[in-house]
Amino acid sequence: ALHDPFAGGGAIPLEAQRLGLEATASDLNPVAVIINKAMIEIPPKFAGLAPVGPPPRDSDELFSGREWPGATGLAEDVRRYGFWMREEALKLVGHLYPQVEITAEMAKERPDLKGLVGQKLTIIAWLWARTVRSPNPAYSGVEVPLASSFLLSTKAGQEAYVDPIIKGNTYCFAVRLGKAPPEAE
Incomplete structure (x- = not known):
């Protein structure tokens, strides 16, 4: 039998259980206690059951x-x-979360979408940013996003970023592939 009094993520009691030992775990942190219950206490109660x-x-x-x-x-x-x-x-x-139909116009901007024209795709991530009224007098009353970065992916070969496009007193966003310009970082 094994008891780990400060089990944290539960790696030691879990491995002891895999080796066939009777394992118990405890911790002062309630989140760690729940993790350990979910990993070493509850699953064995359902072993072999449909x-x-x-x-x-x-x-x-x-x-x-x-x-x-x-x-x-x-x-x-x-x-x-x-x-x-x-x-x-x-x-x-x-x-509230509609699918997006890929159009030829979208594919013109994004070559990676060419094979998907006409298909409806499920959006898998939404980005959210707090907005404030613009402090710039030229854009008074315009809500602008507060974002520390517009980078979506920095993985080599898969770089992507959000490009804010300003048109008069309005703006929209476009997803761009490739290395982001310094102002997007």
């Missing part, structure tokens, strides 16, 4: 008669619950 949740509606998988070694049944239940949560969220707020 999932109980209904399979996703679009699923053509047949799980009857299948064996569920270890915590795979619990993992499948978590996956099924995730699908259900996604469907419920789409019902409630899906209209």
Whole structure:
């Protein structure tokens, strides 16, 4: 048996459990306690059990008669619950996050989108910035974003940034590929 009194992320008790030892963990930090419960205390209670949740509606998988070694049944239940949560969220707020149809005009600006013209794509990330009224008298009353950086990706070969385009008293944003100019950083 092993007891780790300051388990933190739970790596030691988890590995002890994988080696076949009875492992327990504790910590002063309540977040660490919950992490340890989720990793070493709860999964063994469901070892070898089949999932109980209904399979996703679009699923053509047949799980009857299948064996569920270890915590795979619990993992499948978590996956099924995730699908259900996604469907419920789409019902409630899906209209606020519309899909975007890729047009030829978009593809002209972004060569990486050429093969996707006509397709509707789900947006996977939204960027948010606090806005304030512009301190510049020429743009009085215009709400401007406060952003410390306009960089989206700095990974070599996959650089991308947001380019603010100012037109009179309005502005819009475009996603650009390549290394960002110094003012975007």
